[in-house]
Amino acid sequence: MKGFVKKILENQTSCAKECATAFAPSNIALCKYWGKRDPQLNLPLNSSLSISLGSLGTKTTLSACTKQKDEIWLNGTVQDTNSIFAKRISEFLDLFREHLNNSFFTVRTENNIPTAAGLASSASGFAALVLALNDWAGWNLSRRDLSMLARLGSGSAARSIFTGFVQWHAGHQADGMDSFAEPIDVVWPDFRIGILTISDQKKAVGSREGMNRTTNTSTLYKAWPSQVENDLKKLHKALRHRDFTRLGTTAEHNALAMHATMLAACPPLLYFQPETIKQIHRIHQLRTDGLALYFTIDAGPNLKLLFQKEQQSAVQSAFPELTVIAPFSENI
Ligand code: PMV
Secondary structure (H helix, E strand, O other): OHHHHHHHOOOOOOOOOOEEEEEEEEEEEEEOOOOEEEOOOOEEOOOEEEEEEEEEEEEEEEEEEOOOOOEEEEOOEEOOOOOHHHHHHHHHHHOOHHHOOOOEEEEEEEEOOOHHHOOOOHHHHHHHHHHHHHHHOOOOOOHHHHHHHHHHHOHHHHHHHOOOEEEEOOOOOOOOOOOOEEEOOOOOOOEEEEEEOOOOOOOOOOHHHHHHHHHHHOHHHHHHHHHHHHHHHHHHHHHHHOOHHHHHHHHHHHHHHHHHHHHOOOOOOOOOOHHHHHHHHHHHHHHHOOOOOEEEEOOOOOEEEEEEHHHHHHHHHHOOOOEEEOOOOOOO
């Protein structure tokens, strides 16, 4: 990983500022990333496509720390050096220290994603950290390079460098230099996402282990690359034509196909709770009754509803507890 960072920072000179702050949005994949071709460089087996969540995400402030260790804060509370959160950030910063005078940092992370929403914050967290580093060190990296650096922290963080619809290209090269995200030039102001929280409990199997287990043991995984290839084509077409039915149908199919590969892993990965299944049936019934409502779901029990502005009041009366996000109409 250090070699990869060195390559990206090859022509950069570092000139430290006192402090730097950056924001990155969280994102939800409509075509999922599931499986790594290189776990070290965090290279995916398949490309993915997401929508960033507007002003919901992570704000990170970085400054040099005079102690001989990093000081990591999360939402106003200093974290124990041995906590999983602090360790993950410090290990990520280790990749950069030789380019930064071997500095240690005070990192203040603020997530405005409601913690009860059970949304992963690692994507926006690593993206915001990389953006803050770029600013703090006075580098002039392209967004493409920043997305590759964010990828080293968490795969989906590559997409959080951008707003709106984003594609992360899996790439083919062994050195990982062609695996980056880029924005898709589509603005869809009526697009809505609803976070339906089923549980905010930490998941039993994280995405790294889940992907590993699926690629190593699931007999259904061999069908996944062609599923993704078809779904990406359909999603691009849907985005070009603002065809919501095609987009919703494809995103829902893609998420359930990913869960099918997980269910066929050994031991099986079952991220659904009974309540997840109950709500999926409700969504299907509402759709049968004429509501243009779809969902997607990641490696956890929570549902992310997909709909448009026109359906917002009907969707909110069916799901009063929903957190609604308008990714194109918030100032960030
Ligand atoms: O970026 P990671 O390692 O947290 O993996 C994300 C995996 C999914 O959320 C299930 C899919 C995706 O593309 O975001």
